[in-house]
Amino acid sequence: MHLTIDTASVTGARRLAMRVCGEALEFMRIARDRQEGRMQVWLCVHAALAGAVTYALRQQLPGVLLTGARGQS
Numbered sequence: 001m002h003l004t005i006d007t008a009s010v011t012g013a014r015r016l017a018m019r020v021c022g023e024a025l026e027f028m029r030i031a032r033d034r035q036e037g038r039m040q041v042w043l044c045v046h047a048a049l050a051g052a053v054t055y056a057l058r059q060q061l062p063g064v065l066l067t068g069a070r071g072q073s
Contacts, residue, residue, distance in 0.1 A: 001043040001050060002068035009061050010039050020056050021045050 005013055010030060017025055026044040033040050045053055057064050 001045065001053065001066070003041045003043070003057065004033055004038055004065040004067055005041060005061060006063050007037050007039050009063065010041070013041060013057060013061060013064070016056055016060055017043055017045075017053060020053050021049050024049050 003013070014028060014030075017028060021043075024046045026046075027042075028044075029042040031040045032038075043053065054066060058066075
């Protein structure tokens with residue numbers, strides 16, 4: 001799952017992903033975006049949790065942009 005978020009939202013997004021996924025969060029990668037004030041975030045989660053994570057992120061971080069997702073089992 002690939003997201004673009006505001007820099008100020010990175011900590012909140014990380015905490016939210018950890019709370020929703022727990023040990024099912026396999027890894028998270030965070031890098032600066034080309035656009036000032038934005039960050040790229042990659043989450044690797046089990047496919048069963050992808051919808052729940054997407055929903056939670058969109059509810060808590062309205063500025064989140066989901067730019068890609070691939071299911072994993």
